Amino acid sequence: MVYYVRFLKTPKVQQQKGSFAISALICITTDLGDSFLAEDVDLMVRASGKSSRIAFERPTKWQASNRELAITLGPLPPVLAQQPLVLTVQVQHPQDYIPPRGPTIPLVVAATSAPFGPRPTPAEKLILRRIQYSSGDTRPMEIWEETGNSIARHIWDAGLATVTYIHKTVNSRGKTASKESNNGTCSQMPALKQVLSTSRNTPLQVVELGAGCGIVGIALAQMLPNCSVLLTDLPEVGEIITRNINAAQPATMSSLRYQNLDWDDPPENLCSQPIDLILVSDCTYNSDSLPALVSALDRLVRTSPEAIILVALKRRHDSETVFFELMESAGFAADKDNLLIPSQHGEDDEIEFYCYSRSVKD
Template sequence: MVYYIRFLKTPRFQVQKKSVFISALICITTDLGDDFLAEDVDLIATWAQYSSHKALYQEPLKWEASTRQLPVMLGPFSPNDVAQKTSILNIQLQDSQKDTLRVNSTPLVMSGCSASFGPQSEPAEKLILRELYVADHKQPLKIWEETGNSIARHIWDAALASIIFLEQTIQGTSKEMPALSQLLQAPRSSPLQAVELGAGCGIVGIALATMLDHCDVLLTDLPEVEEIVTLNINEARPQPSSRIHYQTLDWDDPPPNLCSRPIDLILVSDCTYNADSLPTLVSVLNRLVETSPKALVLVALKRRHESEAVFFDLMRAAAFAPLQANVQLPAQHEEVDHIELYCYRRQAGPDVP
């Protein structure tokens, strides 16, 4: 289980007795926010200039195993030091240079950087930026998350596993799902059409368009993600011939003309945790595949409840046949966590061309 540094209180300048401090409150928690890292780790807090990202000051911090939150108080600085300085605050593990998503070496703790804050202003917006380097890619994938408890506006562990698996499949280092390898590696005369359901912050679909040439990715979710996903699309650096769009799609209320164009790949990451929404999720998959019977559906999930097993029954009943793979993510105390990936294709039958 990966742990994420989060701001419980985003950074701000705080004046105390004519000196200025930078204060914030952080925790290191799971994607679900239901548990805290129960290991001691050394962190480093870096105050940097917003425009140039130039580091202005650094201070070590210690997260202790029993901790649930950690106050950050950098300083004191003189008012002159902070005048005119629109700033950011980055919190990362002391011994890690960058967060790299790679099979068997993803970090246990994901760093985070605040939104900007200024000397006169309010605290930074309630956001945190993850900069993730996918395998050997030189440019990071930049994804903003909210700092609150929204389910939708966060990155989930299955998303990290999906990205690692997609990267391996594109590079040909994983051949576990031959149909997916063929789809992602074959030369294309027209763009590969991908749709992500329940995209949240959009991390998986954005990563695909960043890694893969000549693909159009449509991210979909409930209206509540539109703002964060738009921020992330604007931050994204897709391949020059690839595109990323967003459209609201509620599985409980899909439009009559659900998809006007053929789809090659449907991405679903960590969307099976709520058994109540599984029938409508599978019904949307079913409808999408009715018009694109050769589409592949890549589902990544971390088992959280027994009730999620219903997803597999519903997919079987809808004639979807899977191939399975696993991606390991780190867990605390040097253990590992398993994310399951399934590549589904509609089984050919009398009604399916």
């Protein structure tokens, strides 16, 4: 499983004996926040002016036994102490480090704060994640999440993996299919490849359920021209997802919007056009909500019988198998694929992908 640098206390500028320093408190934890990274990693802590290239940085170390790590950075050069700053905490690889080939999901996902200073008020309780679609990406996508433990308002491993998976699928358009999976041809999902590669006169209609911060749907709208993506979730995500939509840069003729949608009470007419693709990432962790989720999917596909559903999940409990049983009972059949994401001590973790369509049309 992937680990995320989190701010337990967001950075602020402090005056110390006539000079200025930055203080913050971080931890490195899983998406669920249920365990901490249990290996030593070298970190680089960097303060930079929001609108300038001037930076001040210092290495530090996260140790396997850490549960939190206090960060102090200073004394700051006077030019930095007088302007709004952002603080980035990221893994510092040795100079001879060769990035692994394949998925670009790192073991430890870096964090950048919201702007703070020059006053001693702490930064807003937000974290900016910069996510590379593939190695060599010079313009990573940017997604804001909250610092707290909310399930909805931060990004999840399956969301990260789905971004990589969709990127591979979009970029494998026109390439010859191969039997390989895990490393990028996505040939196990012909229906997904087809839906993402067909050129259309009208936009591809995409709906995401349980979108959280919006990482998956926003990535798709940024990668794929001519698609209309409707992100949905419970009202509690409205603020963070709107922030991310406003900061997004959709591809030509693509668009993003958000609407509240509770699986327990989905609206009759969600879209004016038939839906082509429904995205569901990391939404099967709570078996109590699975009947409502499957029922919502069923209702959407009844009004858009040609729609396919891409479900991504990381297995957390045995009870999640109920999802597959409910989908089968609802007449859905799936192609399956997977993607390996890094885990600590050089191990891998698996994200599963299912591409559902209605096997029995009624």
